Amino acid sequence: xxxxxxxxxxxxxxxxxxxxxxxxxxxxxxxxxxxxxxxxxxxxxxxxxxxxxxxxxxxxxxxxxxxxxxxxxxxxxxxxxxxxxxxxxxxxxxxxxxxxxxxxxxxxxxxxxxxxxxxxxxxxxxxxxxxxxxxxxxxxxxxxxxxxxxxxxxxxxxxxxxxxxx
Numbered sequence: 798x799x800x801x802x803x804x805x806x807x808x809x810x811x812x813x814x815x816x817x818x819x820x821x822x823x824x825x826x827x828x829x830x831x832x833x834x835x836x837x838x839x840x841x842x843x844x845x846x847x848x849x850x851x852x853x854x855x856x857x858x859x860x861x862x863x864x865x866x867x868x869x870x871x872x873x874x875x876x877x878x879x880x881x882x883x884x885x886x887x888x889x890x891x892x893x894x895x896x897x898x899x900x901x902x903x904x905x906x907x908x909x910x911x912x913x914x915x916x917x918x919x920x921x922x923x924x925x926x927x928x929x930x931x932x933x934x935x936x937x938x939x940x941x942x943x944x945x946x947x948x949x950x951x952x953x954x955x956x957x958x959x960x961x962x963x
Contacts, residue, residue: 826958
């Protein structure tokens with residue numbers, strides 16, 4: 798996956814956030830799809846209920862049995878999301894995110910003794926939801942469930958992570 802444009806956009810977002818005057822945050826989480834997966838994100842809280850977020854996720858290896866064959870893929874993505882937050886208590890919140898993700902995937906189709914490799918990429922809808930609990934004013938722990946559409950495959954990622962607000 799060509800990460801240069803995504804990293805450039807993320808850098809501009811990170812460096813520009815302090816100028817905008819709101820709360821900037823960064824987060825990371827580890828979880829699973831079929832294999833260990835991880836997600837890193839940077840965001841800007843416009844207000845207490847709404848944020849904009851850029852994220853990168855490595856979905857690890859995804860195995861899918863087929864009739865008489867096996868499909869294995871390695872996928873990663875970069876996405877832009879709108880995040881809505883509902884504060885249940887002063888320290889606990891529920892949140893939902895929706896946006897678009899650019900994904901890149903290498904798939905191997907194994908049939909009998911033959912392996913076919915396919916490189917695919919695309920832009921698709923992505924969304925998720927979760928629970929956040931503030932450990933302090935700057936640090937929170939999050940439980941998340943994200944769903945990414947990779948062309949014809951729906952990928953579900955469950956993760957736990959930390960978020961630091963600046």
